[in-house]
Amino acid sequence: MIELENVAYSYGGGELLTDMTLNVAPGSFHFLTGPSGSGKTTFLKLCYGALQATAGHVRLFERDVRGLSRDDVAILRRKIGVVHQDCQFLDHLPVTENVALPLTVSGQDPDGADANLKELLAWVGLTGRANALPPELSGGERQRAALARAVIMSPDVILADEPTGNIDWEMSQRLLTLLVELNRMGKTILIATHDLGLIRAAKAQVQTRVLRISNRRLQMAGADL
Amino acid sequence: MNFDLRTTARMLQFDERADRVVPPTGFTARLTLFSAFAMSFLAVFALALSLAAGRVADRWGNELAQSSTIRISAPAGEVATQTEAALRVLRTTPGIVDARALTLDEQRALLSPWFGADLPIDNLPLPQLIDIIETEDGYDAAGLRLRLAAEAPAAVLDDHARWRRPLIDAASRLRLLGWASILLIATAAAAMVTLAANAALAANAQVIAVLRLVGAKDTYIASAFVRRFALRALTGAAFGTLTGIIALVLVPSGSETAGVLTDLSIQGIGWVWVVLIPPLSGLVAFVATRYAAGRVLEDLA
Numbered sequence: 001m002i003e004l005e006n007v008a009y010s011y012g013g014g015e016l017l018t019d020m021t022l023n024v025a026p027g028s029f030h031f032l033t034g035p036s037g038s039g040k041t042t043f044l045k046l047c048y049g050a051l052q053a054t055a056g057h058v059r060l061f062e063r064d065v066r067g068l069s070r071d072d073v074a075i076l077r078r079k080i081g082v083v084h085q086d087c088q089f090l091d092h093l094p095v096t097e098n099v100a101l102p103l104t105v106s107g108q109d110p111d112g113a114d115a116n117l118k119e120l121l122a123w124v125g126l127t128g129r130a131n132a133l134p135p136e137l138s139g140g141e142r143q144r145a146a147l148a149r150a151v152i153m154s155p156d157v158i159l160a161d162e163p164t165g166n167i168d169w170e171m172s173q174r175l176l177t178l179l180v181e182l183n184r185m186g187k188t189i190l191i192a193t194h195d196l197g198l199i200r201a202a203k204a205q206v207q208t209r210v211l212r213i214s215n216r217r218l219q220m221a222g223a224d225l
Numbered sequence: 226m227n228f229d230l231r232t233t234a235r236m237l238q239f240d241e242r243a244d245r246v247v248p249p250t251g252f253t254a255r256l257t258l259f260s261a262f263a264m265s266f267l268a269v270f271a272l273a274l275s276l277a278a279g280r281v282a283d284r285w286g287n288e289l290a291q292s293s294t295i296r297i298s299a300p301a302g303e304v305a306t307q308t309e310a311a312l313r314v315l316r317t318t319p320g321i322v323d324a325r326a327l328t329l330d331e332q333r334a335l336l337s338p339w340f341g342a343d344l345p346i347d348n349l350p351l352p353q354l355i356d357i358i359e360t361e362d363g364y365d366a367a368g369l370r371l372r373l374a375a376e377a378p379a380a381v382l383d384d385h386a387r388w389r390r391p392l393i394d395a396a397s398r399l400r401l402l403g404w405a406s407i408l409l410i411a412t413a414a415a416a417m418v419t420l421a422a423n424a425a426l427a428a429n430a431q432v433i434a435v436l437r438l439v440g441a442k443d444t445y446i447a448s449a450f451v452r453r454f455a456l457r458a459l460t461g462a463a464f465g466t467l468t469g470i471i472a473l474v475l476v477p478s479g480s481e482t483a484g485v486l487t488d489l490s491i492q493g494i495g496w497v498w499v500v501l502i503p504p505l506s507g508l509v510a511f512v513a514t515r516y517a518a519g520r521v522l523e524d525l526a
Contacts, residue, residue, distance in 0.1 A: 050437070070526060071442045078440035088435045092248040104242050105441035149439065 001026050001157060001188055002047050007056035009042055016042055020056070020218040022211070024190060026156065029183045029206050031199050032192040033221060034213035040192035043213060044161050047190065048080045049073040061156075078106055081150030085162035087142045089134035096121070096130045099148045106153070117152070124148045124178065140171035147178055157188040164195050172198055180205045240448070246436060247429060247449045253421040257454055260421070261461025261510065262468070264414040265502050268407055269469025272502075275403020276495045277488045282396030285389065291363070292385065295324075295355040299379035308353050310377035315357060318372070320364030327354045355380075414458070414506060415513040422454050422517035433525055447518035451511055458510030462503040470499065 002024040009017040016039045024030060024047075034040050045051040046058055049065050058065045060076050068076070089098045100117055103109070121127050124144035129137060137145060143163055150158055160179070164172035176198060183189045183206055193199065202208050210221035295315070299307045308326050315324035327335075332354060333346045366384045373380045426433070429450075436446050476489050491499055 071444070074437065074440050074442045077438075082438055084438070088431070088438055090246060090248070090432055090435055093245065097245070101246070101435070102439040104246070105436060105439055105445055153440075 001061065002190070003057075003059040003062075004046070004053075005057045005059070007046060007053045007058055009039075009046060009051065010054045011042075015054075015216060017046075017213070017218075018216045022218060024157070024188060026188055027183070027186050028188055029180075029202065029208045030190040031202070031208055031210045031221075032190065032213065033194055033196075033199070033210060036194065038213040039216065040194075040213060041161050043218075044082075044159050044190070044192050048077055048082055048159055078102060078153050079155050079157065081147075081153065081155040081158040083143065083146045083150045083158070083160040083163050085165040087134070087146040089142070089145070091134050094131045094133055095126060095137070095145050098134060099145060099152055101149060102153045120148045120152060125174075139166040140168070140174070143167055143171070143175055144178070147175065151182060151187075155187070157190065158182060160189070160191045160193075162193055162195075163191065164193065164198055169197070173201060176201055176205075240452075243445065243449050244452060247425075247432060247453060250425045250428065253425040253428075254457055256421045257418055257457040257510070258461040260414055260417040261458040261506050262465035264410050264417075265462040265465030265506055266469040266472070268410045268502050269466055269473065269499060270489075271403050271406035271410060272495070272498055273473055273489045273491055275400050275407070276491065276498075278396050278399035278403060280488065280492075282393050282400060285396060286393050291359045291361070293357040293359065293366075294383045294385070295357065295373070296381045296383060297353040297355070297377070297379050298381065301350065303379065304353050307377045307379040308355065311355060311373060311380040314369070314372050314376050314380075315355070318364055318369055320360050320362055321357055322360055323358040324355055327356060411505070411509055415509045418454055418458060418510045418513040419517045422450060422514040423521060425454075426450060426518060426521040430525060433522070443519075443522045446522060447515060450518050451514045454514040455507045455511040459503055459507035462506030465506075466499060466502045 002022070004020050004022045007017065007020040008015055020043070032040050032043060042051060046053055047060075049058070049060060049068070052058075052066065061079060063072075063076065065073060065076075090101070093101075096117060097104075099120065118127070121130055124147055126141060126144055126148065129141055129145075134142065134145070143166070147158075147160075147163070150160075158179070163175055163179075167175070172195065179189055179191070180202065191198075199208070199210060212219050212221045295311055297304055297307045297311060312324055312326065315321050329346060332351060333342070333344060335354075336344055336346065366382065370382050373382060433446055470491070473489060473491065
């Protein structure tokens, strides 16, 4: 599904990530940890084709990203739902239109998927906030809206970058419950986080694999997690 | 970014949802509207100038091309003889339809704009003028001069070429200048729209990042900007053209002494060019924005 083979990424003359090899199997639940600035976000960007590896190979759905045009990468990205820490919304559009954005840009009629959209907003608990603008949402609501947007195309993989970074414990548990629910539906989950509490809570509910970026390399995390 | 014919056609299709993804941009919207308005207004004038210059060049060319004059400058007693000799030569010259000596009244009428109607022309040693009307193919001016020199030495042939050519050249260059101005105006409009589009795209880098995150192709992102700028340019140009036409109507005209300055009007086929100004402005904006979007999206990749 997502394969990295001896991947390295350099920027500004320095190597940020080196010799990374990983095979994310379908239906798996991965956590990626590491200190701030260790390259977790860069790693995720490599995993959804937003960045090109400077060495090695990144394969998304068995296609090497290096040989793809930007439009091809865009089409592949529709199979990967991404949740950012800062969510990244279009602030001038209401929640419903932001959540439906992947449908809009892929040429599908969001009105045709209206029932699904309502179900999805109900699933993340945002039915009452459907017409609110993103700046009017709380941190937790933004994260849940971002998750709804990430799954509206029914992607095979969901990548989340510090999804609980700006929300309280209760809200992060609620978000984790949604992610675990998606994993049980067969979706592949990869979460970058330094929230060890979140990882422990997830391990109690689902089988997870924890990876750590240390000294620019990818390692399996210790048993303490 | 792929910019084939199919992609271009898709870019021009109205798509309300796609257009909504780009937030309203006040400054660049006003800049594009104003630029298109001003440039179209100027384009109407440049076009009117070019068309008027063209008409003047054609008129001078047609009116003067088939006429010549012979001037008889001889002592008073010989004028009639020399005139008669010159007319004899002219009657037997191929390429001349008609030749006749101007009457005193006609010569007075020619001079009256400068000296007034009361000029005592009888007492002045004025040369006798002979008006020549040529066939379409004209005559051999060099040959005629030689024959006149032999048979009517006081006759001087003026085939108007000497002073007609600079006037026609001037009018033709003025016409060319008009078209060059239109080209410059279009280039300046394209530059301004490119700048505005660049500013709008740069200001919306975050929007572009979000669209890419959710799987938007570059063509889709560019389309949203391209349609918006093309529509603004079309609207601004339509108002600019209309204002230009109204301003042209208000320019005083002088039909009897029609020249470049008194004949700045649009006539006949010229209206086709005027009607084309707004869509051409839209097209210029379309191409300029497409170019700017291609560059910015490449830089942001």
